[in-house]
Amino acid sequence: MIKFDHVTHTYPSDRENETVSLSNIDLDIHKGDFIAVIGANGSGKSTFAKHLNGLVLPSKGDVIVDNYNTKDKENIWDIRKKVGIVFQNPDNQLVATTVEDDIAFGLENIGMEEHKMKKRVEWALNLVDMFDLRNSEPHLLSGGQKQKVVIAGALAMHTSYLVLDEPTSMLDPRGRKEVLNIIKKLNKEENITVIYITHFMSEAAEFNKIIVLDKGKMVLSGSPKTIFMQASVLENLSLELPQVTKLARLLSENRLDFPPNILNEEEMIEKLCLFI
């Protein structure tokens, strides 16, 4: 479990007041959770992500990862093994000349024996469906494939929490789908806990739980159905409904028996079939 206990974070700022980027966050993330984090630009999402593995430390309060406090320096490497972070731009995160070597990078750093390492890399490659491309050069892969290699690199460390900070914002539609499908599979089959930051409301709708940040505060949390019922609240937070949900609401305004809280395309098609 990752526990946020009254976490506040302030950045020093060039203006008179220091900038509060996280404000009194209380949150329990349980093993196997599948959480999306949404919020306007500057709402504290990335700072939140960096707290999860001690890249940034709380100014007040504590972040506890499986009983390790991120503030204790001797724990930091154990924490980083448990919590892997994937950032937006895959090109900045790939280091080696082949896919296999890239995934092995973290393991080499912790001095793992070669035969063990080989097995671990193979395992991680299979988890992200990239075994066939293990000898490819990373720069020749598509955006989605690159992100999968980055994810595999984290998994190879036996990460149990995967934090992804807008991993699809530079990808084409197929790449977005690939990444989303893989993390769904990792959550379902390997029970990897996923914390996924996104600006795409349609992506957030696919998670079990959504957390909404605003000016560093956690202002809403709940299932996508409950979050996306609150259209005007979201709008005030610079957010919006997924396109499909917008359509469902418009239809339900005209046709009272039509459900207003549809979240994805499949559900919409199914419902419309009953009506037309």
Added chain:
Amino acid sequence: MFIHLKNVSFTYNLHMPFETEVLKSINLVINKGEFVGIIGHTGCGKTTLLQIFNGLLEPTEGKILIDGIDIHKEKMKLKEIRKSIGLTFQYPENQLFEETIFKEVAFGPKNLGIKDDYLEKTVKKALNMVEMNYSIYKERSPFSLSGGEMRRVAIASTLAIDPEVIILDEPTASLDPQSRNSILTLIRELHCRYHKTIILVSHNMEVVAELAQRILVMEKGRIIMDGTPRKIFQDFAEKIESIGLALPQVTYIMYKLKQMGKPLNSGILTIEEAKDEILKVMKKKGGYDEIF
């Protein structure tokens, strides 16, 4: 001003061991006042094509004519070209570097020799176009702004040289929905109100479908489709999906329903259109009026 590409190919590292051909015999005319969307999967050559448009890259084969003039034949022309074809790269806020927003936006026009009162007027006008109040923002540091505001300043820097054609590479990536919508409104204004020619590259199919009048679909360095959004997303729906792209969400829903034999018009691009079409069909099926 019109842009004409004649048989343009581009190869990186020409005659070298790692030579890669990224554009393959592209023929294309973009007319004054058009709003063109370009889509294609990562690595299909979109960004290279944009750099050909404003003369940053020279075609390794073929030529690019602007208003009928071969821009690489007469080297002197390039500065003129860049003045009239503004390019905003991906994540343009990473290229901000000045101390104040004024200096940032003034950088381009100053390099073109604009000074004093006229410079101030130019900067004011550019900030005005992106709806940023000149007196409030001019002395602020661009680095104290939010992501959406930084993107606006970057676009204003392009507008400050008063280009006729504005090229935008993924202008809304990583912006929250509200900032995204306001940038899109801004782009629409640049087209409708200021009559700029717009060339927009995006992975967001909903955005391209709603804004562009014409879509170019690229694959492996070629333009494989060229037509209105309605034509592209209706007639080539399967092809679009097979090359790693997608239909806009509502277009996809209508397309699937039509495939299932529902009597719907499938060339739908926006939520409003979808709503109207669905309600129309629901009404036909009956039961609709009885509720009211």
